[in-house]
Each structure stands twice: as structure tokens, then as C-alpha cells.
Amino acid sequence: MIDSFALSRTDLEIKKIVKELYAVNLDGYHELYLERRLAHYFQKKGIDQPSMIRDLVINQPHITQELQRELQITYTRLFREPSFFRKTIQLAKALQHKKSGIRIWHAGCSNGSEAYSLAILLKEENILDKCTIYATDINRKALTDAKRGVLSIKEIQSTIGDYLTAGGKYHLTEYFNLNGDSAVLKTSILNQIQFAKHELGKDHPFHEFDIIICRNMLIYYQNFHQQKLVYAMKNSLCKGGYIGLSNCESLEGIADSQLKLIDSGQNIYQYLVQ
Ligand SMILES: C[S@@+](CC[C@H](N)C(=O)[O-])C[C@H]1O[C@@H](n2cnc3c(N)ncnc32)[C@H](O)[C@@H]1O
The missing domain is CATH 3.40.50.150 (Vaccinia Virus protein VP39)
Known part of the structure; x- marks a missing residue:
């Protein structure tokens, strides 16, 4: 499993792969936020190696949208604040x-x-x-x-x-x-x-x-x-x-x-x- 330590060791590589393969624009997101969300997502998928991300994308291309959704927190509610x-x-x-x-x-x-x-x-x-x-x-x-x-x-x-x-x-x-x-x-x-x-x-x-x-x-x-x-x-x-x-x-x-x-x-x- 990718814990936050493992992610920080590999995060540059992971972000590069995510950018290339998913065509997701990660620029601008707060670093800590991004790391937390990516770690959470890959943990859910049982991914612990950057190379596994490539396999995942090649075998299951539909997960591009899934990852995009993962990066967007949509929590809201009526009359919030x-x-x-x-x-x-x-x-x-x-x-x-x-x-x-x-x-x-x-x-x-x-x-x-x-x-x-x-x-x-x-x-x-x-x-x-x-x-x-x-x-x-x-x-x-x-x-x-x-x-x-x-x-x-x-x-x-x-x-x-x-x-x-x-x-x-x-x-x-x-x-x-x-x-x-x-x-x-x-x-x-x-x-x-x-x-x-x-x-x-x-x-x-x-x-x-x-x-x-x-x-x-x-x-x-x-x-x-x-x-x-x-x-x-x-x-x-x-x-x-x-x-x-x-x-x-x-x-x-x-x-x-x-x-x-x-x-x-x-x-x-x-x-x-x-
Ligand atoms: C946490 S929700 C907040 C919803 C609502 N404004 C509230 O305060 O309850 C943040 C929303 O911003 C959207 N969002 C993030 N970046 C955006 C962007 N650059 N342009 C438009 N929407 C964006 C997300 O998809 C998400 O639905």
C-alpha cells in the first residue's frame, strides 16, 4: 500500500505518470492535498508501484475519469455556513x-x-x-x-x-x-x-x-x-x-x-x- 511516506518518495514519478497517462492537469493543486488524494486513490486500487499505474491505465482506460473525480472534492450541503x-x-x-x-x-x-x-x-x-x-x-x-x-x-x-x-x-x-x-x-x-x-x-x-x-x-x-x-x-x-x-x-x-x-x-x- 502507498502510505504518505511511500508516496513522497515516489511522488514525482507518480505525478509524472498521472499527468502523461491521464492527461489530468495537476498544476495548481495544493501539493499536500494532491499527495493525500493520490495516495488515497492508489491505496483503494491496491497500487504500490509507479509501474503498476501504467498497467492500470493500459488495462482499464476508463479510470481516467475516476481519478479526475477523486481529485475533485464535491462535498456541499444546503445552507452551508x-x-x-x-x-x-x-x-x-x-x-x-x-x-x-x-x-x-x-x-x-x-x-x-x-x-x-x-x-x-x-x-x-x-x-x-x-x-x-x-x-x-x-x-x-x-x-x-x-x-x-x-x-x-x-x-x-x-x-x-x-x-x-x-x-x-x-x-x-x-x-x-x-x-x-x-x-x-x-x-x-x-x-x-x-x-x-x-x-x-x-x-x-x-x-x-x-x-x-x-x-x-x-x-x-x-x-x-x-x-x-x-x-x-x-x-x-x-x-x-x-x-x-x-x-x-x-x-x-x-x-x-x-x-x-x-x-x-x-x-x-x-x-x-x-
Ligand atoms: C468542495 S466543493 C464546494 C461546493 C460549494 N461551493 C460549497 O461551498 O458547498 C468544490 C467544487 O469546486 C469544483 N471545482 C474545483 N476546481 C474548479 C474549477 N477550476 N472550476 C470550476 N469548478 C471547480 C469541484 O468540482 C467541486 O464541485
């Missing part, structure tokens, strides 16, 4: 009279729970129909799930407390059609979100967003790559627009005087141009 949603709703309410409407982008939306959560709260404030919401991710499987809007009833029940802390006013279950153990988000919410595959930092930037939400994604990347991702987001913001990160991320290591921290509790930055 509820106070972030409370703050974001305040920002959206302040923009509700904008003639062009409010443009919101969830970058790294995973299975859509984050975008569903905000859309539900926007609906309660009667501003959902003034918003254009994009939600993008690099992971096709997560996006397929996001577009279906299906969650387990257990997950919904376990997030009712967070929904209320986020400012939710009614009953969370009202937004879902219940079906056995699962619940499907009502189309009045789901159809307001446009899901698309998009790799932040690589694919074309978007334009003129008022609010970009990118939480629990930067953390997996090295500083130089984070800069690239943040630059792509900044280029997609309108002047005065906001970027919201998670409570474990910040732009501290990113020297950009135009992105000002306006809420240190929620790690929200504003694009201010002199």
Missing part, C-alpha cells in the same frame, strides 16, 4: 432596483445545493425573478445531479435549522416535491438557475456579475493558481461587484488592491475602482 447566506441576501436586496437586474454566479457549485439555498431565500424576499443565476462546475457528474434537483429527505430535514439561521421564513420542505426518500426541488426555483460546465481559470470569463460566490474551492489550490482563479473572477465582476468566499478562505495572499474586504466575518470582497 448560514450566516453567509444572510449577508448575501442583504447585498442582493440592496441591488434589487438595478435596472439591468442582479447577476449572480456560483463558481464551483457542485451538486447545486448552494445555488438552491440562495435561490430559495431570494424567492422569499421576492427578488428571485430579478436575478439571473449561473451555477458552474468542472465536474460533470455534480452538474448532472445539480440539474435534476434531487436531494434526500434526510438532508433537507437535517438542514432546517441552518435554513432558519440563514434567514428562511417559511417551511423548507415547501420548496420540494416529496417522493419516497427523496425530494425534488420545485421547478419554480430550479428553472431560475442555469447550470453549465465551466473551469474557472481556464474557460472564457463571464461578464458583469454583481455577486460571485466561490466557496470551498480556492482552498485546494496553490497560491499562484488561486491568483489565476481570483483574476478570472475579478474580470467577470461589474465595478462595485462582490466576491464571497467560505469562512476558511481569504484573499490575504493575493495582492490586489482593488478587491477590498468589506465583511471579514463572511470573507466578502468588493471590487472597488478609484
